[in-house]
Amino acid sequence: MDKPSLPSGTRDFAPAVMARRRFITGTIEGIYRLHGFAQLETPAMENLSVLLGKYGDEGDKLVFRILNSGDFLSDVPEQHRAAPEAKSLLPYVAAKGLRYDLTVPFARFVAMNRHLLHFPFRRYQIQPVWRADRPQKGRYREFWQCDADVIGTRSLMAEADLLLIMHEAFTALGLPDYRIRVSNRLILEAIAEHAGRPELFRAMVVAIDKWDKIGADGVKRELATAGFTEEESTRVLDCMQQNSIDAASLDELGQKLAAYPKALQGLDALRTILGSGIKANLILDTALARGLDYYTGCIFEAEIPDSGFGSVSSGGRYDDLTGVFGVKDLSGVGISFGIDRLYDVLEARAAFPAGLDMSTELLLCPMDDSCMNQCFNMAMELRRLGVSAEVYPDAAKLRKQLDHANQRNIPYAIIVGSEEMNSGIFPLKHLSKGSQEMLSLQDLYSRFRS
């Protein structure tokens, strides 16, 4: 018999890992809910007509496709059957694929249900996504996204709300040194105009996006290759700014780009967000350039300094989420947390709170079969008090039962034997301390009530 195995790039989440993952998702979800976001879930499978063409050619290749059921060749035209090739068969053998992100299914949902929704519509969604990427450290074929979007309003207060959520989430996760880099697509467009090469906007963005990796000289070389003259690229680099965002830094950039209304509009958006009074560790970073095919206004990207990991959360405003599904003019803004990346950061810092993986608080240890009834009754009462309690299922030797409690990180054990049942006094063992106290049932219950 072959040893069973997991598909590469996928993982089991055993209880201890699961408890830590839930600390992350539960923390973020709790904050989303306090901010009035409502939960949506969409199916793992989507029609390929919904998925394809939304993520670029590379993305399309990474969509997992589900083989049609039954005779999956039945739709293949005759001319492709004689000398079958994967490429020519592909459009006919699979009509469904696995969710690649949460954004496209959300857009599809909004387009299909727009008459039932009340805008601004605030939804969150925490589900796995699948990509046929080459698995490597920190990159999985099944991983979790954790999105919140406000759709149907152009108000910048939606941006402010989402940045506040980022602040609250990182603080609650024990990562208060997070930084959120912010910018606005309009500022980038103005910089291209300022350099005199608006037609090279896209190439410029690709170059400055590498700022962190290749530095100013590297970006300059890339710009030259893209067709920028020395003087033009100097004008681009002159606008690169990475500093904490405040009235002064926004004014400084505003002076450089004063001739371009777009820039002033982009900077005003950032000023308005700051004016909401939200607290958050914001950095103005004009080299930030994420997903510009998609975002049209403010953009954000959060990272944990010195963690060795890149972005742990990101987002921005988009003006045409649902246009591709036939619904125009729905502006929205969204953020996403990468659960798997956050897990890795918290683990690398040993920053998970203690005690997360305790599944049982108290083990009831029956000393003989006649004590089972008593154990069940005590367990029921303890659960009514909210205590997670488990009855050891056999009247095994006490040492074996206590070993089990220790291995499972169960902090308390109560010994229930005939003697204890007669006296009405039960030994409560604190396994972590190695101590023990003798309690009546009443004392036991009041101990755990508090």
Next chain:
Amino acid sequence: MDKPSLPSGTRDFAPAVMARRRFITGTIEGIYRLHGFAQLETPAMENLSVLLGKYGDEGDKLVFRILNSGDFLSDVPEQHRAAPEAKSLLPYVAAKGLRYDLTVPFARFVAMNRHLLHFPFRRYQIQPVWRADRPQKGRYREFWQCDADVIGTRSLMAEADLLLIMHEAFTALGLPDYRIRVSNRLILEAIAEHAGRPELFRAMVVAIDKWDKIGADGVKRELATAGFTEEESTRVLDCMQQNSIDAASLDELGQKLAAYPKALQGLDALRTILGSGIKANLILDTALARGLDYYTGCIFEAEIPDSGFGSVSSGGRYDDLTGVFGVKDLSGVGISFGIDRLYDVLEARAAFPAGLDMSTELLLCPMDDSCMNQCFNMAMELRRLGVSAEVYPDAAKLRKQLDHANQRNIPYAIIVGSEEMNSGIFPLKHLSKGSQEMLSLQDLYSRFRS
């Protein structure tokens, strides 16, 4: 542009539905956790070598297969390429499939991790599964299972614990009239011996399993077709019993089957479970016969009378969960709740608690842009008190903001204008009652603190 659509048999869960689904899963999960079960999650994709051959030929056909990435024909042998047929290509074009249930992935997990686990191991798992079944009312291609298993003990106290969980879950869900039918495979084997046709055990089980649908006469006809004589089938029918389980009913059956040690062993198992003192609406039903390829001891099946739906939860003991993955002699017992079926039952009875879909408790209504700061600050303070609070993102007309609150079922709104900010007194509207009171910030916060 084509209208976007969902793959047949799959569903979006919009916020109101999601809230109801979470009522079900959250209730059951809370009970699992209080009983000391720890959470496991496994990947959506499994290798087909793990999935196939575990669910019978019909099951194998219903597994969704994932097309291999890239050149999916590369492994197809030359002789199958000339005149390609789905059946001959199938083994070569897909190596992975979607999870079909939670049991086989759990068995795989236990087999792969047995040296890390402490037995008895108590795990729960709540995840979707996928089956390429023909969609119909109440049957979906993506649906949720909600399993708990205790593995690594033969103690019948594990059965008692799981039956107690069923009782607690149905009670908490507002379905206290549930019934759990119980039996034991050994009793069924003894009945076949009692009829003198142990070699027709399987056919007998298939026949009596239809008891509910075709009645005694129907079962008799089926038994005749299977080869039972009139006298033999009378002996089978004589042992059919459906009544509340107690010492008397067990003794009655025990007398009929006194000659068969297996029967006495099966009945003793039921007596031991009853002896644990657990409370649950149990029915002894000798016509119960679920998944006998799999279960080896006690079997359970729960239903809600007069609901028009069948089984909403089921389970039993198995002695060879992991044998197929090379790990022998791990006995276990498990139950599963069908979330989608429970949803349908609760909806048909209009038995969901009120207020589940309230995502925001309080809307802050800014009367002009200069009030946004104040709204954000008040919202932050209210969230600190655990109140889900949302700021309307524009200084729109009050009527529009209150309409939004009404449509979203937000019960409270606070009006924040310059006048209110000057006076320090804010109108709190109770939208459901149509009433309003004037509160200082301090009074507002203490109102929501309680």
